[in-house]
Amino acid sequence: MSKLEKISLKDRLATELRRKILTGALPPHSRVTEQDLADEYGVSRAVVRETMLVLELQGLITSVPYKGSVVASISRTEVAELLLPIRIHIEQFALKQGMPLFDADTFEAFDRVLAEMQRAIYNKDIEAFNEADMRFHAIIVDASPTDSARSIWDSIHPRIRMHFALQTGRTGALPEFLEDHRRLVDIFRTGDVNASVAAIKAHIIETNEPHLSVLDKSVQA
Amino acid sequence: MSKLEKISLKDRLATELRRKILTGALPPHSRVTEQDLADEYGVSRAVVRETMLVLELQGLITSVPYKGSVVASISRTEVAELLLPIRIHIEQFALKQGMPLFDADTFEAFDRVLAEMQRAIYNKDIEAFNEADMRFHAIIVDASPTDSARSIWDSIHPRIRMHFALQTGRTGALPEFLEDHRRLVDIFRTGDVNASVAAIKAHIIETNEPHLSVLDKSVQA
DNA sequence: TACCATTGGATTGTCGACAATCGACACCCG
DNA sequence: CGGGTGTCGATTGTCGACAATCCAATGGTA
Known part of the structure; x- marks a missing residue:
């Protein structure tokens, strides 16, 4: 049996809006109002309000009482010195906790994602x-038994992705990114936690290299 | 003119519930239902729902669809290796960005808080x-011009406080804590950013020492 | 003209009612 | 006696309407 789609409207709408923001369909400073969204998606304002609350707490929009909301804009410093270091820490934490629990299913999931990347490259579909x-x-994050890791990650990661999605779009280098992920999985397979923790940090830094230079300083501090 | 209480019911209710959770009035695993809260506080369920959503995203409660919500419980590992390191990083980041902007008002605010602490000690009021x-x-966190620092801090800090509030209650050592904060302000006054960044880290670690030992390893990693 | 009260439209804040879902228990049928 | 099945209470999910607030435009007055 497949998914059966019992997801709340709030969650579906949040996913959709996040997508629009991350792909630039809703650029920073765009004005978004509850009624408009409610009309556009055919849901009640209550649903929209809860959705917007989620997005606000995730830093994707900013809303001021009785006035309205706008898509947030994110500074390079914020990404480089605040969000990325936190993201690195979370994924390292998750690996330390979760790697010993990796099983066949986990690696199968990794392989499926790698295949998706392959396909996306073939289709030149950057969004995919x-x-x-x-x-x-x-x-990785979900593998940790501490599920708050995922919840914090959820509130950090979109902003980082937003920043890069709207920046250059790393079109050309996609195959190298795929290779990078493959190498990561290989390291995971060895079961060497220390190596994996180091590798994931290097991976995240490199993946986001183009725009960042000040990173290392802030990580150790 | 003073505050004038133009705060939304959602925010007021969130503050109140947080207080109850952090003081142990609502211990972990307590069941909380929307209608009960709505009745108890005389607000609509819509308000309660938005409040609960905030608390859930901040990791203070866990809710499952169509069943209900319970106050979350937090593991020691989670606090020591995930939340505290992140908190330290945020406050260091905020200091680096915000300290150069500290002015007379800022230090006045610090002094007011120190006075509050003094009074709380005199009244033996741990909650205060x-x-x-x-x-x-x-x-500190608000001094940073990057306001997402505060929003992330808001979603990290309550969980940490919850863990300790429910643990021992550091009753005896209050005066030393006050002194610790005084020393911090003194360092801030010198304007030495590096010293301040180091001091805030030491302060946070020491303040939470009793329950933690593994901390250092995870911070540098 | 300059100033300020008001008023009107847009937007969010709050509410009460109805719909969907879940879990447990009683009930029927083999 | 056991297994499914339906029903019922509790709880969350969704909705449309009304209230409060903000802001800019309006218009009156000195």
Whole structure:
């Protein structure tokens, strides 16, 4: 049996809006109002309000009482010195906790995502590739038995992705990114936690290299 | 003119529920239902729902669809290796960005909080002391021009406080904590950013020492 | 003209009612 | 006696309407 789609409207709408924001369909400073969204998606304002609350707490929109909301804009410093270091820490934590629990299913999930990336490259579908990239790291974070790791990650990661999605779009280098992920999985397979923890940090830094230079300083501090 | 209480019911209710959770009035695993809260506080369920959503995203409660919500419980590992390192990083980041902007008002705010602590000690009011402690660090985080620092901090800090509030209750050592904060302000006054960044880290670690030992390893990693 | 009260439209804040879902228990049927 | 099945209470999910608030435009007055 498949998924059966019993997801709340709030969650579906949140996913959809996040997608629009991350792909630039809703660029920073765009004005979004509850009634408009309610009309556009055919749901009640109550649903929209809860959705917007989620997005606000995740830092994707900013809303001021009685006035309205706008899509947030994110500074390079914020990404480089605040969000990325936190993301690195979370994924390292998740690996330390979760890697010993990796089983056949886990690696099968990794392989599926790698295949998705392959396909995305073939189709030149950057959005699909980013989606797969996101899923790849979600597997890591979810593997940790501490589920608050995922919840914090959820509130950090979209902003990082937003920043890069709107920046250059790393079109050309997709195959190398795929290779990078493959190498990661290989390291995971060895079961060497220390190596994996180091590798994931290097991976995240490199993946986001183009725009960042100040990173290392802030990580150790 | 003073505050004038133009705060939304959602925010007021969130503050109140957080207080109850952090003081142990609502211990972990307590069941909370929307209608009960709505009745108890005389607000609509819509308000309660938005409040609960906030608390859930902040990791203070866990809710499952169509069943209900319970107050979350937090593991020691989670606090020591995930939440605290992140909190340290946020406050260090905020200091680096915000300290150069500290002005007379900022230090006045610090002094007011120190006075609050003094008073709380005199009244043996632990809750008031914790409240002041929270405000102290909020000043730091708010000083950063990057306001997402505060939003992330808001979603990290309550869980940490919850863990300790429910644990021992550091009753005896209150005066030393006050002194610790005084020393911090003194360092801030010198304007030495590096020293301050180091001091805030030491402060947070020491403040939470009793229950933690593994901390250092995970911070540098 | 300059100033300020008001008013009107847009937007969010709050509410009460109805719909969907879940879990447990009683009930029927073999 | 056992297994499914339906029903019922509790709880969350969704909705449309009304209230409060903000802001800019309007218009009156000195």
